[in-house]
Amino acid sequence: MPPGKKKASLALLDGQIVASFGRRYLVELQDGTTLDCVTRGRRGALACGDRVGVARSGPGQGVIEKLGARDTLLYRSDRVRQKLIAANVTQIVVVVAPVPTFHEDLINRCLAAAEHGGMSSLIVLNKMDLPQAKRALKSLALYEQLGYRIVALSAKRDVSQLLAFLRGETSALVGQSGMGKSTIVNALAPEAAVRIAEISAALDSGRHTTTHARLYHLGHDTHIIDSPGLQEFGLHHLDMGELADAFVEFRPWLGRCRFRDCHHMSEPGCALTAACVAGKISERRLESYRQLLRERAS
Ligand SMILES: Nc1nc2c(ncn2[C@@H]2O[C@H](COP(=O)(O)OP(=O)(O)O)[C@@H](O)[C@H]2O)c(=O)[nH]1
Ligand SMILES: [Mg+2]
Ligand SMILES: [Zn+2]
Incomplete structure (x- = not known):
């Protein structure tokens, strides 16, 4: 040299x-x-x-x-390209709210990305002050059964209970727009958020919406990343086996299908289909998996 x-x-x-x-x-x-x-x-x-x-x-x-070397990389991908969301994240926080309506399929995709990328995950149901909140919380029961942690809060009132889940982690807040991600971040790190927003606005030719991810420090070993709203979350970078494996409750059934190369679509002797029929696997989750598989075939 x-x-x-x-x-x-x-x-x-x-x-x-x-x-x-x-x-x-x-x-x-x-x-x-x-x-x-x-x-x-x-x-x-x-x-x-x-x-x-x-x-x-x-x-x-x-x-x-x-x-520098990346410990983890959170990204989504479609047929043509990959879109990086954040690097060195240890935990994904999927933020949902009763209003606007959240899409369960997007939650499944975020959780699958976390499983595949070696990140832990957490679901936050925000806007608990709204009358529709109870029903929304009920609809998340499935995820609790799967072992995912759920925190219900109202970012407009109090976010302090979230802190215990964030400590020591680099958490990326992801989800549809309008769910309250930025409100949560602003409540957790008001000074940092204002400072970065000002610098960002100057660099970003005055745009004020969250069009890009931003990282804030909540402590020396606790960091939080606000990300732009997701509408799509393609997982083309996962091969078929990885995709099935990213749905945690599928794991015990994998390798038990009649055909070794079973896609778990409509093949006879599919252990996942059987588990679903027997009520051991949710139909909605299996359908999310199948939709992801169909997307890459089209
Ligand atoms: N009622 C209610 N509205 C909230 C709450 N948190 C955020 N919002 C509102 O939801 C809208 C979207 O919030 P924002 O943080 O921009 O969502 P983001 O797109 O996920 O970053 C804003 O109008 C917020 O004021 C909450 O706890 N309760
Ligand atoms: Mg935002
Ligand atoms: Zn199968």
Whole structure:
């Protein structure tokens, strides 16, 4: 390696991407200051939460020269491309609310992404102040039976009970838009949220909606990522076996079908179909799995 090059890499500052705007990134350095950064050349996509090495390029500005190893990567994918949501997340928090109506299929996809990516998950039912909340909570009973933790709260009133679930984790809040993700984050980290919102607005040509993920610190080992509303959550990056395995309650039945390469669609002797008929697996969950499989075939 030429001596000049070595010197340059020694001068890199360690940082973490706390917000991303297309090809521009807000990188927080270890002293808490932030740099408005670009990447050099056409390197692969970076995500909020990524640990990076940055070279200062001007006042308040930098160039991302190095991408650190990722512990986890949360992303969705369709036939043509992958869309990164956040990196180094340890826990996914799926936020739902009684209004607007939430889609169970999206919850299933988020949970499957978490299972596949080695992240734990938690469901938050927000807007418990609304009259429709009780019914919504009942409809989540299925997830509790599956072993997922559910926290019911009203972000407008009190989010403190959520703290115990977040401590020590880097949590990504995901879900449809309008569920209250940003309200929860603002309630948890009001000062950080305002500060990042201001910097972001300046970098993001004044747009005020959450169009990109943002990371906030709730403590030295507790971080939370607000993400833009999801409408779609494709899981094309999971092969068939991985997809079935990402539905936790399917696991005991896998490998028990008549055909070794069973897709669990309409094959005879399918152990998952049988488990569903016997009431051991929810029809809605199996249908979510089948829908995901159909999507990749089309
Ligand atoms: N009634 C009620 N409304 C809420 C609550 N939390 C958030 N909202 C409202 O729901 C709407 C969407 O909230 P927002 O945080 O932007 O949702 P996001 O798209 O998931 O980030 C806003 O009008 C909030 O004021 C809550 O606990 N109760
Ligand atoms: Mg939001
Ligand atoms: Zn089968």
